[in-house]
Amino acid sequence: MAYPTTPGSKTGGASEDAAKRIIGRAAMLRSTITDLMLKGYRLTADEIAAQMKESPFAIRPRCTELVKTxxxxxxxxxxxxxxxxxxxxxxxxxxxxxxxxxxPEPKRTARPKAPAVHADQNALFG
Incomplete structure (x- = not known):
């Protein structure tokens, strides 16, 4: 298989090595992006990354691949x-x-921390 169905590189070398290393993860990310977008959302690649809690640097190339296919x-x-x-x-x-x-779901408020038993720890050892 070749780009855009698998990650690719323009110049070879390090970028080609990186493309080979991410093949499995790239397939999973493309599948997850496809499932998300099948819900009817209209999002930028960075918004997709935020929804997936992924780096835009991992998602932008996958979106480009999905556009090209x-x-x-x-x-x-x-x-x-x-x-x-x-x-x-x-x-x-x-x-x-x-x-x-x-x-978005409302953020849960943090429980208040228990007060310290001793306000001044130096008083115990001083």
Missing amino acids: GILIKTQDRRKNVSGATAHILRHRDMATEVALPA
Whole structure:
């Protein structure tokens, strides 16, 4: 198999070695991205990474591979990434209707820590 169905490199050398090392993980990431986008979401690659709790550096190339194979489609719309650059919003080829992401779960408040038995530890050993 060849790029884009497997990770590739433009120049060989270290990037080719890295592509060979990530083949199994790349397949899993592409599958997870596909499953996520089949829900109808419209997301940038960095937003996909955030949803998956993965590095954008692992997800961006997988999204490019999925676009090149026709599984994901770049919409004409763009949104700013954390870096300030704009990125294409992607959708799954079979999902014409957009679905909004569910609201994030509220953060649980931390339990208060038990007060210290002794306010001044030096008093015990001084």
